[in-house]
Amino acid sequence: MAKLLRKPKRNPLSKGVCIVHDVKEGNTPLEYVGFSVIDLDKGAVFEEMLTDQECCAVILTGKATVTAGEQTFESLGTRETVFEKVPTDSVYITKEETYRIQGETDTRVALCYAPGLTKRPNRLLSAKDIQPEHRGINMNQRSVHNILPDSLDVADSLLVVEVYTESGNFSSYPPHKHDQDNLPYESLLEETYYHEQDPPQGFVFQRVYTDDRSLDESMAVENEDVVLVPAGYHPVGVPDGYTSYYLNVMAGPKRIWKFHNDPAHEWILDREDS
Numbered sequence: 403m404a405k406l407l408r409k410p411k412r413n414p415l416s417k418g419v420c421i422v423h424d425v426k427e428g429n430t431p432l433e434y435v436g437f438s439v440i441d442l443d444k445g446a447v448f449e450e451m452l453t454d455q456e457c458c459a460v461i462l463t464g465k466a467t468v469t470a471g472e473q474t475f476e477s478l479g480t481r482e483t484v485f486e487k488v489p490t491d492s493v494y495i496t497k498e499e500t501y502r503i504q505g506e507t508d509t510r511v512a513l514c515y516a517p518g519l520t521k522r523p524n525r526l527l528s529a530k531d532i533q534p535e536h537r538g539i540n541m542n543q544r545s546v547h548n549i550l551p552d553s554l555d556v557a558d559s560l561l562v563v564e565v566y567t568e569s570g571n572f573s574s575y576p577p578h579k580h581d582q583d584n585l586p587y588e589s590l591l592e593e594t595y596y597h598e599q600d601p602p603q604g605f606v607f608q609r610v611y612t613d614d615r616s617l618d619e620s621m622a623v624e625n626e627d628v629v630l631v632p633a634g635y636h637p638v639g640v641p642d643g644y645t646s647y648y649l650n651v652m653a654g655p656k657r658i659w660k661f662h663n664d665p666a667h668e669w670i671l672d673r674e675d676s
C-alpha cells in the first residue's frame with residue numbers, strides 16, 4: 403500500500419469511543435500536522451489535555467457538546483452525513499488546554515492538530531459564519547467551506563478547510579503545491595486529506611508528486627481513507643457517478659496559504675468556461 407495512504411480502523415479507546423484515524427508523532431512523516439478521527443456513541447465522552455499543540459475539533463456528523471477550559475459549546479453539528487453539503491460547527495482549542503467532547507447523538511469528530519505557540523482564546527467556529535465558496539470552471543469545479551482560513555486570526559498554525567468535488571471533476575487542480583518556505587511566492591504547509599465518497603463504495607484518484615519525482619505516489623483513495631501530503635503537488639480526480647468530500651488540515655512554519663501551480667498544467671486556467 404502507498405506509504406502516504408492510511409486506512410480507517412476502529413480501535414476502541416474507552417466506553418463508546420473509537421479511534422478511526424490517529425496520525426501523530428511516531429507514525430507519520432509530517433512534522434507540523436496531526437490528525438485524528440473519533441466516533442462517539444450518544445452520551446460517550448472523549449477528553450484530552452493539550453500540551454504544545456492547538457486543536458480544531460470539527461463535528462463531521464451528528465451533534466456534540468464541546469467544553470474547552472471554562473467554555474461550553476452546546477449542541478454543535480449540523481448534519482447527519484457530510485453529503486448534506488452544509489457547513490458544520492467546529493471549535494478552536496488553544497494549547498495547554500483540557501477539552502471534552504460529549505456525543506449528544508452518535509457523532510464523528512475530526513481532531514486537527516498543529517503547533518500551538520501562544521495561549522489564545524478558545525473559540526466556536528460556527529457553521530452560520532461559513533459561506534460556501536465555488537471554485538473552478540469546466541471539469542475543475544468544487545465547493546469549499548473555509549473552516550479555519552488564514553484570513554481568520556484565531557490560530558497560531560492551523561488551517562482547516564473542507565471540499566466537495568462532484569462527479570467527473572478534479573480538485574486541488576491544476577496541481578498545486580505549498581512545500582517551500584519562500585514567501586511571497588510560496589508557503590510551506592504540510593497537509594492531510596480525510597476523504598469520504600458518495601456513494602460509499604466509491605474511490606477517487608489522488609497523486610502526490612514533486613517536481614523531481616523523488617516523491618510520486620498515485621493512489622485509489624476509498625471512503626474514510628486519509629492521505630498524507632508531506633510535500634508536492636496533490637491533485638484529486640473523481641470518477642463519473644460519485645461525489646468526493648475531503649477535509650484538509652494544513653500547517654507549517656507560517657500560517658499563510660500560498661500555493662504554487664505546476665507550470666506544466668497551469669495553462670488550463672487560461673481557458674474559457676465551456
Ligand SMILES: O=C[C@H](O)[C@@H](O)[C@H](O)CC(=O)O
Nearest residue numbers: 537544563565573574575650
Ligand atoms: O491546498 C489546499 C488543498 O489542496 C485543497 O483545499 C484545495 O485547495 C482544494 C481546491 O482548491 O480544489
